[in-house]
Amino acid sequence: MSAVIALRAPLDEDLTAFVQSLRSLGVAHRVAEQGNEQVLWVPDEQVAAQVRELYARAPQGDPGLQPAHTSAQRARPGFLAQAKHSPLTLLVLALTLLVALLTWGGDNYDAGRWLSFVDFHIDGQYIYFGSFAQVIDSGQWWRLLTPMLLHFGLLHLAMNSLWYWELGRRIEARQGALMLLLLTLWFGLAANVAQYVYGGPALFGGLSGVLYGLLGHCWLFQWLAPNAAYRLPRGVLVSMLIWLLICMTGVFELLQFGAIANAAHVGGLIAGCLTGLLGGLLARRLQRR
Known part of the structure; x- marks a missing residue:
């Protein structure tokens, strides 16, 4: 039957x-x-x-x-049940944790310099950065992506990891592991390039730009083609956008809490809104057939 x-x-x-x-x-x-x-x-x-x-x-x-x-x-469902269906999300987090251990939370500059957007060396109290042209000439193309794996401190790592777990597994469940991988690489590239173009040679890193990309993707995709996986609590979206605006004011630099890669956040968000727009329009078109 x-x-x-x-x-x-x-x-x-x-x-x-x-x-x-x-x-x-x-x-x-x-x-x-x-x-x-x-x-x-x-x-x-x-x-x-x-x-x-x-x-x-x-x-x-x-x-x-x-x-x-x-x-x-x-x-x-419990963590193990969620993890079973989110292998790519876990793999990215495991790789991020490994890099954090190898670089000792960003304090091991000898290891971190191989993952930064451009190479650098430290001489006494000064840090000297190479140029993007040197990255191209030496064929070190991985530097376009690897800054997203660098984190500076336990809190930086923990917050970004929690948000990647929350947003990444939603996309992996809805659109598959391959799509999550492609989106992660695209958002990482967009965020890193935006930060370098805006801020010039500097030591920056973290998954934050990728996270804003994932947020923008879920936001516009859900708006155009509603689905349970991408339905985020309104407070999450509002709080992350407000946090972005607060960071852009420069208040944390003024209070000497450290520089924040605002251009990376904005670059990731724009890239995510673009993929969310395209993906949502495509999904809505398929739904109407």
């Missing part, structure tokens, strides 16, 4: 609680995107009728069928 469609729902409707109810009841089912809808399949028409009845009575799930823990615990 072939599977039948039990119900259809808009893409922006969260079926998590309802699907949890079906799992609690032991109902075999499958949810897939079809056009501009979510489609829930079940084994036969008899089960489909029961599912429709349950959905009409409790579209957010029947609380009486739920386990005795909170809805947040039900809806969110």
Whole structure:
């Protein structure tokens, strides 16, 4: 007996609680995107009728069928379950951690100079930077990307890693590991080049530019083609944009907290908005077919 469609729902409707109810009841089912809808399949028409009845009575799930823990615990799988479906996200974070250990949080300049945008050497209290022309002449093209792996201090590493985990696995789940890899490289390139063009030779690094790229990508993609994976809490988007504006005021340099690569953030955000615009338009076009 072939599977039948039990119900259809808009893409922006969260079926998590309802699907949890079906799992609690032991109902075999499958949810897939079809056009501009979510489609829930079940084994036969008899089960489909029961599912429709349950959905009409409790579209957010029947609380009486739920386990005795909170809805947040039900809806969110554990770390190991998330990690299993996010290998590329974990690989990038592992590589970032490895670089942090090799460079000792940015304090090991002998190791860090091989990953900076341009080479440099330290003589006494002074640091001397090479030129981008030397990067080209020596064929050290990896320098266009590797600054995104450099971090300066534990807090810098921790904050960027947490945000990459949150945003990266969303894209990996929605568009696949290859797309996340391509986007990460593109955002890293855009951020690093923007910072060098704006600020000139300097020691900068971190995943921040990539993170703003991921944010811009999810933001515009979700706006054009709504989907559960890219639906970020409004406060996340607003707070990150406000943080960007605060950093651009130069207040942290004035308070001697260190320089911030604002151009990298802006470059990554613009690159992310561009891919989100293109990807969202394409996804919306496919949904309408």
